[in-house]
Structure formats: structure tokens, C-alpha cells
Amino acid sequence: MTSPRIDLHLHSTCSDGVESPTHVMEVAKAQGLDVVALTDHDTTAGWDEARKACARLGMTWVPGIEFSASVDGKSVHLLGYLIDPENPDLLEEATKTRDDRLWRFESMVSKINADIDGLTLDFVYSFHVEGATLGRPTIARALVDLGVVASVSEAFDDILAPDNDKYFVGHYSPTIERAIEVVLAAGGVPVFAHPWTADRASLARPDLSDDQIDARFDALVDLGLAGLEIHHTENTPYGRERLAAIAAAHDLIITGSSDYHGDGMKPVLPGAHTTAPAMFERIAERGTGSAIVWA
Numbered sequence: 001m002t003s004p005r006i007d008l009h010l011h012s013t014c015s016d017g018v019e020s021p022t023h024v025m026e027v028a029k030a031q032g033l034d035v036v037a038l039t040d041h042d043t044t045a046g047w048d049e050a051r052k053a054c055a056r057l058g059m060t061w062v063p064g065i066e067f068s069a070s071v072d073g074k075s076v077h078l079l080g081y082l083i084d085p086e087n088p089d090l091l092e093e094a095t096k097t098r099d100d101r102l103w104r105f106e107s108m109v110s111k112i113n114a115d116i117d118g119l120t121l122d123f124v125y126s127f128h129v130e131g132a133t134l135g136r137p138t139i140a141r142a143l144v145d146l147g148v149v150a151s152v153s154e155a156f157d158d159i160l161a162p163d164n165d166k167y168f169v170g171h172y173s174p175t176i177e178r179a180i181e182v183v184l185a186a187g188g189v190p191v192f193a194h195p196w197t198a199d200r201a202s203l204a205r206p207d208l209s210d211d212q213i214d215a216r217f218d219a220l221v222d223l224g225l226a227g228l229e230i231h232h233t234e235n236t237p238y239g240r241e242r243l244a245a246i247a248a249a250h251d252l253i254i255t256g257s258s259d260y261h262g263d264g265m266k267p268v269l270p271g272a273h274t275t276a277p278a279m280f281e282r283i284a285e286r287g288t289g290s291a292i293v294w295a
Contacts, residue, residue, distance in 0.1 A: 010258065014046035065090075076176055083186040136156065191225075226283075230255070231274070253279050256274050
């Protein structure tokens with residue numbers, strides 16, 4: 001019997017993806033997936049649509065979210081599976097984060113427009129889908145349309161990069177510790193998303209020793225961190241090795257996923273990386289805030 005193919009990190013137009021929840025599920029099915037999670041940033045708005053699409057397509061649907069969080073004032077992400085979407089703490093933190101994105105979005109557009117003709121607020125808003133997260137992907141698509149950059153990835157690596165002090169603006173997000181607390185309070189399973197990358201903030205800053213990095217992960221495990229997203233394109237090869245050792249030391253859940261955002265976004269299709277069935281079973285057994293819809 002063939003093992004199910006499981007991708008637990010997908011985005012739709014309900015946050016910063018460019019395809020509807022239905023279409024994301026259809027692409028996942030076309031890529032041979034059996035179990036999928038919709039994990040939009042700071043929202044569960046796409047759950048109902050994704051659930052219905054999975055029922056029609058014969059896939060198991062997993063309720064999820066990707067919390068914007070922070071470490072040392074820098075952005076990181078925490079995946080939460082099987083959360084209660086009505087939990088008051090979860091709703092409060094997600095709403096605060098989404099609301100602050102509006103100010104940040106318009107500030108970045110204003111800064112960039114001072115140097116790039118045509119990147120007006122009205123023009124950038126024309127790339128925004130109603131109900132979606134206002135963020136850098138929308139600005140990136142506008143920059144591509146103007147011919148300023150060749151791709152969304154190029155925009156993120158240059159004009160929209162966090163280290164671009166001229167244009168980048170941060171936004172409110174809870175600390176990673178608070179995000180773990182919120183996911184647990186909502187009955188969910190907290191998994192640190194892509195925790196060891198080369199070009200974005202993580203617990204593994206280059207100025208930290210191995211012991212200091214281990215201590216950071218130790219502290220989060222003590223708070224209730226349940227897993228690490230190790231099999232992800234943006235984790236470095238060395239990072240994947242170190243994360244595997246950390247996961248083994250603490251018996252953490254290990255996940256793998258595509259972090260799919262839709263056609264024209266990250267050049268990764270659903271199923272590019274997957275989660276082992278035994279690891280998925282641990283998530284299913286642990287979460288209590290909402291239910292998996294089995295195919």
C-alpha cells in the first residue's frame with residue numbers, strides 16, 4: 001500500500017497567496033497529495049472553502065494557521081494545527097497583527113514610490129484581492145508588472161528585503177513565546193516554520209554559538225513547542241542537519257511542506273516536500289481545538 005503524501009503548509013488569497021482556497025486544493029490534488037493543510041497567515045477565513053474542496057476532491061483536510069511572530073524583533077513564523085478558530089486569545093493576536101499590516105503596507109508603498117514612478121497606492125491596491133492579507137507579496141506583484149523586477153522572488157531579495165533599511169517597514173507580531181502560548185491555549189499543535197534559513201530571521205543567527213542556539217530551542221520546547229518544519233526549501237542544508245538533531249533530542253514532530261503561495265510566487269509546487277505519515281499521526285493525536293476531515 002502506498003503511503004499518503006502529506007503537505008501541511010499551503011497559502012491562499014485569504015492571506016498572501018494568489019490562488020483561491022479551492023484552486024490551491026485543486027493544484028494539490030493534481031500534484032498527487034492525499035492530506036493537506038491550509039495555513040494562511042493570521043486567519044482561518046479560507047477554512048470552509050478549502051474543506052469543501054477537499055471533500056469534493058477526496059483529500060483529507062487539516063485545519064491550520066501560520067502565525068506571524070518575532071524573535072529579537074525580527075519576523076519568524078509559527079504553524080498551528082487543529083486550533084480552535086474562536087479562541088479569544090488567538091482572535092486577539094491575529095486581529096492585532098492583521099490590522100497593523102495596513103499601516104505597514106501603505107508606509108512601504110509610500111517609501112518605494114518616492115523613488116519608483118508609478119508605484120502609487122492605487123496601483124498597488126489593484127493587485128490586492130479583497131479579504132487577502134496586505135503585505136509584501138502584493139507590492140512585489142506590482143513591481144513585477146512595472147518591470148522593476150523580473151519576479152516576485154527578486155523583489156523579496158532586494159527592494160522588499162528586511163535588511164533594506166530604505167524601504168522595509170516592520171509590523172506588530174507577538175513574540176514566538178506568546179505565539180506558542182496562544183496556539184496551545186486554542187488546543188493546537190505548534191510547529192516552528194522553516195526555523196533555519198539563510199536569508200530571513202530565525203533562532204539560528206550566525207552570531208550565536210551552537211550551545212546558544214540549542215538553548216533557544218530548549219526554552220521553546222519547555223514552553224510547549226511540539227515540532228519543527230525541517231523539510232522546507234528555505235532551510236539551509238546545515239540547518240536541516242542541526243534541526244534533525246534538535247528534534248531527535250526532544251522527540252519533536254518533524255514536518256515537511258511546500259509553503260505553496262500560488263503560480264508566479266515561490267517556485268515550489270505542493271508536495272515539493274512532505275510530512276511522514278507517522279509524524280502526521282502525532283499531530284492528529286495531539287490537537288484538540290478543531291477536527292481533521294478525513295477522506
